[in-house]
Amino acid sequence: MIANRTMPVVDPSEAHFWCGGKEGRLLISRCQSCSEYIHPTGPICPACLSREIKPEAVSGKAVISTFTINYQAWFPDLEVPYVVAIVELEEQPSVRLMTNIVGCDLESVHIGMKVRVIFKQVDEIFLPLFEPEVTA
Amino acid sequence: MDMIKQRAAISGIGQSEVGRRLGKSGLALTIDAVMDALADAGLEPKDIDGISTWPGLNTDIPGFSPVGAPELKDALQLNLNWYSGSSEAPGQLGAVVNACMAVASGMVKHVICFRTINETTALSQLKGKVASTVGGGQQVDGWAKYMVPFDAFSASNWVALYAQKHFHEYGTTREQLGQIAVNARRNAGLNPKAIYRDPITLDDYLNSRMISSPLCLYDCDVPVDASTVIIISRLEEARELNKTPIRFESIGCAHNSRYSWDQFDDLSTQALRDASAALWKNTDLKPADVDVAELYDGFSFICLDWLEQLGFCGKGEGGAFIEGGSRIALDGEIPLNTHGGQLSAGRTHGFGFMHEACTQLWGEGGERQVANKPQVAIASAGGGTLAASFLLTRD
Numbered sequence: 001m002i003a004n005r006t007m008p009v010v011d012p013s014e015a016h017f018w019c020g021g022k023e024g025r026l027l028i029s030r031c032q033s034c035s036e037y038i039h040p041t042g043p044i045c046p047a048c049l050s051r052e053i054k055p056e057a058v059s060g061k062a063v064i065s066t067f068t069i070n071y072q073a074w075f076p077d078l079e080v081p082y083v084v085a086i087v088e089l090e091e092q093p094s095v096r097l098m099t100n101i102v103g104c105d106l107e108s109v110h111i112g113m114k115v116r117v118i119f120k121q122v123d124e125i126f127l128p129l130f131e132p133e134v135t136a
Numbered sequence: 137m138d139m140i141k142q143r144a145a146i147s148g149i150g151q152s153e154v155g156r157r158l159g160k161s162g163l164a165l166t167i168d169a170v171m172d173a174l175a176d177a178g179l180e181p182k183d184i185d186g187i188s189t190w191p192g193l194n195t196d197i198p199g200f201s202p203v204g205a206p207e208l209k210d211a212l213q214l215n216l217n218w219y220s221g222s223s224e225a226p227g228q229l230g231a232v233v234n235a236c237m238a239v240a241s242g243m244v245k246h247v248i249c250f251r252t253i254n255e256t257t258a259l260s261q262l263k264g265k266v267a268s269t270v271g272g273g274q275q276v277d278g279w280a281k282y283m284v285p286f287d288a289f290s291a292s293n294w295v296a297l298y299a300q301k302h303f304h305e306y307g308t309t310r311e312q313l314g315q316i317a318v319n320a321r322r323n324a325g326l327n328p329k330a331i332y333r334d335p336i337t338l339d340d341y342l343n344s345r346m347i348s349s350p351l352c353l354y355d356c357d358v359p360v361d362a363s364t365v366i367i368i369s370r371l372e373e374a375r376e377l378n379k380t381p382i383r384f385e386s387i388g389c390a391h392n393s394r395y396s397w398d399q400f401d402d403l404s405t406q407a408l409r410d411a412s413a414a415l416w417k418n419t420d421l422k423p424a425d426v427d428v429a430e431l432y433d434g435f436s437f438i439c440l441d442w443l444e445q446l447g448f449c450g451k452g453e454g455g456a457f458i459e460g461g462s463r464i465a466l467d468g469e470i471p472l473n474t475h476g477g478q479l480s481a482g483r484t485h486g487f488g489f490m491h492e493a494c495t496q497l498w499g500e501g502g503e504r505q506v507a508n509k510p511q512v513a514i515a516s517a518g519g520g521t522l523a524a525s526f527l528l529t530r531d
Contacts, residue, residue: 008281068296069349
């Protein structure tokens with residue numbers, strides 16, 4: 001991975017997602033009418049068209065849907081290899097996050113692996129990364 | 137779709153030199169391709185009244201799209217009734233879809249569709265400047281902001297996630313996927329314009345270095361400088377020109393899931409699923425009627441996914457279908473990427489597949505010509521969120 005990550009431009013409407021880790025919480029937008037989680041956030045619920053969308057804390061538990069081990073040093077200071085994964089949130093598997101799996105051997109990472117969120121702070125932003133739910 | 141089928145056709149194709157670090161400007165490449173296509177069709181610049189391109193001028197990524205519709209118009213001082221250039225289209229060949237609609241509507245007679253790319257020259261000229269918009273320490277906005285901060289810098293990472301899911305769900309193996317690369321290289325050996333022409337074996341593939349598992353070096357296409365042109369004309373006008381018109385039996389560019397790499401509903405396939413299904417809704421032809429398939433292979437897995445979703449085999453059966461490589465060879469049941477694909481002929485970025493489909497339908501493939509005068513071809517472009525497919529027939 002790279003020490004000097006490329007960081008997202010954060011719109012105020014999505015600050016909860018990128019900055020919620022400050023309080024140790026993974027905040028995902030949720031429709032207050034039909035309870036659908038909406039990610040990335042938006043001004044309307046695509047399921048029921050309600051405008052009542054509010055961030056809610058989720059458990060931070062997830063399952064690895066798929067992953068790749070990146071071996072290519074795209075930049076001189078990129079430390080390889082590392083794991084990029086897409087994880088499905090326990091509360092609603094259709095909500096997925098692209099992330100890194102950290103805190104374990106690369107060889108142990110597999111589809112279906114249970115993981116939990118941890119946060120990596122970069123200035124004001126807390127990137128949601130994931131580690132194995134049960135560490136050996 | 138019936139209006140396009142009855143009123144629009146391909147009247148000519150053209151291409152510049154294709155190569156690495158050619159040192160030519162994007163506009164010079166474009167003009168080379170345009171003049172080649174005009175001569176092919178038997179048209180002159182004054183006949184052209186439309187331009188359609190993908191993704192339009194883009195100065196954010198060096199060499200990614202150095203020429204837009206306005207630059208071409210001005211270089212030839214064309215009088216236009218319509219023009220368009222945008223990345224917000226169903227894949228690179230979305231520019232051809234737009235042109236077909238413009239012609240079928242009666243607004244224009246002859247449209248130049250082009251894709252120009254000169255990344256290899258542009259990157260070599262940067263002289264130490266950052267060679268990407270997503271390098272360390274920068275900021276990213278738009279759809280990429282949910283991927284790049286997690287060091288998923290490259291499309292090879294994004295496609296690798298899908299390939300891994302397919303491997304997991306269906307037992308697909310590297311030995312199977314490798315046939316896409318081996319087949320492309322075999323065909324490239326017969327294409328004088330291809331970048332890499334020396335044959336590779338499955339062992340070469342398996343031993344090549346890993347880029348982003350399960351994708352290795354030979355699963356990734358090769359960037360080039362090139363411009364490719366497809367001319368879309370009114371069918372009745374095309375019939376008066378040099379070539380037998382190539383007609384659009386059907387076009388598929390549907391998109392029915394989340395427009396996102398990570399939120400797409402099935403991570404073992406891509407948006408091309410919907411574009412493939414839509415293709416067969418507008419025609420009585422079936423996959424078995426197709427004589428040659430030119431399917432996007434920016435990464436080998438994308439090509440495998442197209443084969444499955446277009447119905448050449450069942451979902452998840454692609455690995456077994458291509459195993460051994462005989463079915464997709466030039467003399468196989470569905471000759472695939474007869475020019476060498478982007479993997480070996482170079483990243484002409486979508487347009488090369490339609491160019492090659494026309495070459496085959498016109499019987500101009502030379503050493504790589506598919507036997508028995510192919511009458512029906514599929515061309516497709518796009519992976520991830522991008523996809524359009526075309527069922528092409530001789531008039």
